[in-house]
Every structure is written in C-alpha cells, then in structure tokens.
Amino acid sequence: MKVIHVSAECYPAAKVGGLADVVGALPKYQTNLDYESAVIMPYYNNKYAKDAKYTSDFECEVALAENNYKAIVYKVKNSFDDLGFHLYQIKIENLLDRENVYGYQDDTERFIAFQKVVLDWILQFAKAPEIIHCHDHHTGLIPFMLTQCTKYKSMRGIPTIFTIHNAEYQGEFSFEKLSYLPEYDLEFSGILEWDYAINPMAAAIKACWRYTTVSPNYMNELPYSSTGLDWLFDTEREKSVGILNGIDTDVWNASTDTMIAKNYSAKTVEAGKKANKLVLCEKFGLDPNKPLVAFIGRLVYQKGADIMAGIFDRALDANDINGLVLGSGDPHAEFLLNELKEKYPNRYNTFIGYDEELSHLIYAGADFLIMPSRFEPCGLNQLYALRYGTIPVVRTTGGLKDTVKDIGEKGGFGIRHEHVTVDDVALAITRANKLYNDTDEFKRIRKEIMKIDNSWENSAKEYIELYNLISK
Numbered sequence: 001m002k003v004i005h006v007s008a009e010c011y012p013a014a015k016v017g018g019l020a021d022v023v024g025a026l027p028k029y030q031t032n033l034d035y036e037s038a039v040i041m042p043y044y045n046n047k048y049a050k051d052a053k054y055t056s057d058f059e060c061e062v063a064l065a066e067n068n069y070k071a072i073v074y075k076v077k078n079s080f081d082d083l084g085f086h087l088y089q090i091k092i093e094n095l096l097d098r099e100n101v102y103g104y105q106d107d108t109e110r111f112i113a114f115q116k117v118v119l120d121w122i123l124q125f126a127k128a129p130e131i132i133h134c135h136d137h138h139t140g141l142i143p144f145m146l147t148q149c150t151k152y153k154s155m156r157g158i159p160t161i162f163t164i165h166n167a168e169y170q171g172e173f174s175f176e177k178l179s180y181l182p183e184y185d186l187e188f189s190g191i192l193e194w195d196y197a198i199n200p201m202a203a204a205i206k207a208c209w210r211y212t213t214v215s216p217n218y219m220n221e222l223p224y225s226s227t228g229l230d231w232l233f234d235t236e237r238e239k240s241v242g243i244l245n246g247i248d249t250d251v252w253n254a255s256t257d258t259m260i261a262k263n264y265s266a267k268t269v270e271a272g273k274k275a276n277k278l279v280l281c282e283k284f285g286l287d288p289n290k291p292l293v294a295f296i297g298r299l300v301y302q303k304g305a306d307i308m309a310g311i312f313d314r315a316l317d318a319n320d321i322n323g324l325v326l327g328s329g330d331p332h333a334e335f336l337l338n339e340l341k342e343k344y345p346n347r348y349n350t351f352i353g354y355d356e357e358l359s360h361l362i363y364a365g366a367d368f369l370i371m372p373s374r375f376e377p378c379g380l381n382q383l384y385a386l387r388y389g390t391i392p393v394v395r396t397t398g399g400l401k402d403t404v405k406d407i408g409e410k411g412g413f414g415i416r417h418e419h420v421t422v423d424d425v426a427l428a429i430t431r432a433n434k435l436y437n438d439t440d441e442f443k444r445i446r447k448e449i450m451k452i453d454n455s456w457e458n459s460a461k462e463y464i465e466l467y468n469l470i471s472k
Contacts, residue, residue: 002036002129008138010041013048018380019165025248028084029460043091053077058121062113065179071117108173111138112180131467133161137171140200143207149182159470162208170201209470214378215399216242245378246456252387259360266450269389280365284349286322291436294366299329304372309336314426319433323348363388368432372425376400383454389446
C-alpha cells in the first residue's frame with residue numbers, strides 16, 4: 001500500500017512544533033511495517049534546503065486568480081536511507097521559497113498553491129496512492145478538492161485521512177479568495193463554509209473519509225471545546241478516531257543521543273542524569289544540588305505563557321528549587337520571565353528562542369518538566385521527558401491525561417493538576433519538590449519511566465488498520 005503524507009512541516013526539513021516530529025517519524029515506522037509511505041511538503045529557503053541534494057520530479061505552473069507561479073516538486077536524494085521514507089518538497093517561486101514556515105501575510109495563498117501542486121503531482125502518477133494522509137489545516141482543502149473539483153475528478157476514489165494536530169488553528173479566510181481554488185460546482189460551497197468564511201479545517205472534516213486526533217482524550221474533548229467547531233465535531237463524530245502520537249525512539253534515546261553530555265540508560269540513569277545536570281547547571285549558573293524544574297515550548301496562551309512567570313515566581317519563593325525556561329513567543333511573557341533572573345540569581349534562568357540541542361540537554365539534565373497547558377491535543381514533550389527519566393508535571397487535559405498518571409494513583413509516575421492557575425501549578429511543583437526529597441521513591445520512578453514504551457510502533461499499526469478499513 002502506498003501512502004502519501006501531506007504536511008507543512010516535517011523534521012528535519014522544517015520544524016515549528018510537534019507536527020514536524022510526527023510527520024518526520026510516522027512514515028518511517030509505517031515503512032518498517034512494509035508500507036510505502038512518503039512525505040510531500042513545501043520547500044523553504046532554510047539551512048536544510050541549502051544542505052540537501054535534490055532531483056527534479058515534476059514541474060508545473062500553478063494559478064492563483066490572475067497570477068501564475070512556477071512550481072517544481074523536488075525529491076530529496078538519499079532521503080529513504082537517511083530518514084526511512086521518501087521526502088519530496090515543492091518549491092514555488094515567490095511563494096514557498098522563503099526562510100520561515102509561517103508568519104507571512106500571504107500564507108493563505110502560499111498553502112492553497114502548495115495543495116494544488118500536490119494534487120497536480122499525484123494526478124500524473126501512473127498508479128495512484130491508496131491513501132492520501134493530510135495533516136492540519138494547511139492541507140485541509142485537499143479532501144474538498146479531491147471530491148469536488150472537476151480537474152481532480154479521476155482521483156475521487158482515493159481515500160483521505162485528515163489528522164488534527166491542533167484544532168485551535170483552522171486557516172479560515174474570506175470568500176473573496178474563492179477564485180484561488182480550482183473549478184467546482186458552486187452548489188457545494190457549503191462544504192467550505194463555516195461562520196461565513198472558507199474554513200480549511202471544517203472543510204477537511206466534512207470532506208475527508210476519516211479524521212483522526214492525536215490522542216483519544218482530545219477526540220472526546222473536541223465536541224465541547226474546539227474554538228467554534230464544537231457542533232461540527234459532534235455531528236461528524238462517527239468519522240473520528242483517536243490515535244495517540246508516539247515518539248521516534250531512534251532520535252529520542254538517552255543511550256545514543258549525541259546532543260547530550262553523557263549517554264545513559266535506565267540502569268545508569270542516576271549517573272547519567274547527574275552528569276547532564278552538572279553541565280546544564282554550569283551553563284546557566286544554577287545549583288546542581290537543587291531539584292531542577294524546566295519548561296520547554298512556545299510561550300503562547302495555550303501553554304500557559306501568560307502566567308508562566310507567576311508560576312516560577314511562586315514556586316521558587318515557596319521551594320528550594322531551580323527553574324529554567326527554554327522558549328519564545330509572546331513578548332510580554334518573555335519580558336516577565338527574563339525579569340525573574342534578577343530576583344532569583346543562581347536559581348533561575350531563561351533561554352529565549354529555540355535550540356534543538358539545548359532541548360535534548362534539558363530533557364537529560366532536568367528533574368521535572370512542567371506543561372501547564374490550557375489544552376493539549378497530545379503533547380510530545382512529556383513523552384520525551386519520560387524517555388529521559390524526567391518526571392512530567394502536567395495539567396489534566398487532552399493527551400497529557402492519556403499519557404501521564406499521577407503519583408497519587410496506583411502505578412502513578414507523574415504529577416497532574418486540574419487548573420491553569422498560578423496557585424494550582426505552583427502547588428504541583430511543591431508536590432514535585434516533596435517527591436524529589438523522597439530519594440528512594442524519586443529514583444525508583446525515574447528509572448521506571450524510562451522503560452515506558454511510547455514509540456510509534458503501536459500507533460503506526462493503528463493508522464495502518466484505519467487505512468486498511470477505508471481502502472477496502
């Protein structure tokens with residue numbers, strides 16, 4: 001079976017968030033199960049593209065109203081050997097060939113053009129793929145175009161899966177840009193419409209064969225809290241499947257990770273964590289003898305960025321701990337987090353920005369990782385933390401609820417809190433500090449969590465079962 005994954009991100013070619021990690025791992029694990037999985041994504045003018053070697057696979061022109069753009073589909077040489085799957089990138093001059101993935105005023109035009117070229121590329125295949133697997137709203141118009149646009153009539157029988165990584169971002173735009181889409185019967189414009197706008201997320205849910213969420217609990221939450229699409233998710237519930245994300249255990253492996261100071265396994269976790277913590281604390285001027293509580297992620301409202309400084313202020317005041325933040329986003333949140341460095345010298349520090357190597361060192365060197373998310377479709381950071389023996393402190397929501405069991409429960413190994421407030425999160429950190437001081441229990445838990453299997457193997461099998469179900 002041939003599966004084409006379509007995404008705006010794929011690690012290592014381009015990464016903004018967890019979407020890239022998922023799309024960079026799932027196809028590899030499907031390939032290991034003897035399924036032919038490939039990824040097609042935009043070509044961005046970034047370091048990966050400058051270092052990669054390409055061969056041209058397909059060329060065409062793509063029209064957006066009266067404007068025509070030259071498009072080339074490149075195949076990344078040796079991608080199957082290097083990544084475990086074939087990677088293709090679409091370069092559209094003056095649209096996609098920019099450094100950043102998102103953040104441009106013409107993002108709507110960029111991703112509409114991308115999706116049209118994807119379908120033009122597939123249209124000329126000698127043998128069509130058995131599944132087209134679309135990821136998030138940047139690819140949400142593909143199920144609609146396949147089922148409704150005259151140009152792609154011959155491909156209407158190809159099943160489409162649409163995976164929702166984050167329903168908060170829906171890609172809506174005005175009907176004034178309707179002319180950007182290929183010709184279709186205007187009688188079916190209602191498939192595109194939600195709240196008087198074209199909504200790619202809503203269109204995908206309506207037009208795809210099945211849609212998946214990245215955790216079972218997130219699937220259950222969407223009909224009640226999905227930024228305006230609650231009724232749609234409730235109506236289309238029978239099409240939904242919740243499949244928990246996994247992690248690439250080849251990349252996230254403390255025993256082989258070249259980005260950390262000292263490799264270790266569950267058997268050598270004490271010595272390994274201590275060595276990495278020493279390097280990390282030296283780098284940021286922290287005391288390695290205190291428990292280290294870290295945050296890694298985007299500083300946005302979803303992640304609790306608006307109260308993050310208050311959380312660390314309260315927790316540091318109440319407990320003899322260290323705090324470390326790696327992230328960027330809201331400028332005011334960044335300012336408040338930086339200000340805390342003066343109040344808590346040698347106990348707290350920040351790195352504003354993102355650094356992949358540093359994130360690995362933090363997972364290896366921290367004792368606890370906090371994730372005070374208002375909502376979390378799956379969350380990958382808690383899975384990385386578990387893999388490296390770092391105990392997660394998370395809010396009870398979405399995939400965090402699916403993957404972290406509180407130490408107050410039988411077999412618990414993490415710490416959960418119910419509310420996104422300074423008081424509730426700080427209290428959870430106080431519980432973490434108490435666990436740290438129960439030395440035997442703390443050591444037992446972090447040794448055990450490194451053995452938890454959160455790999456993609458089981459999840460990849462679930463996707464394949466879904467593919468087989470709808471392709472019969």
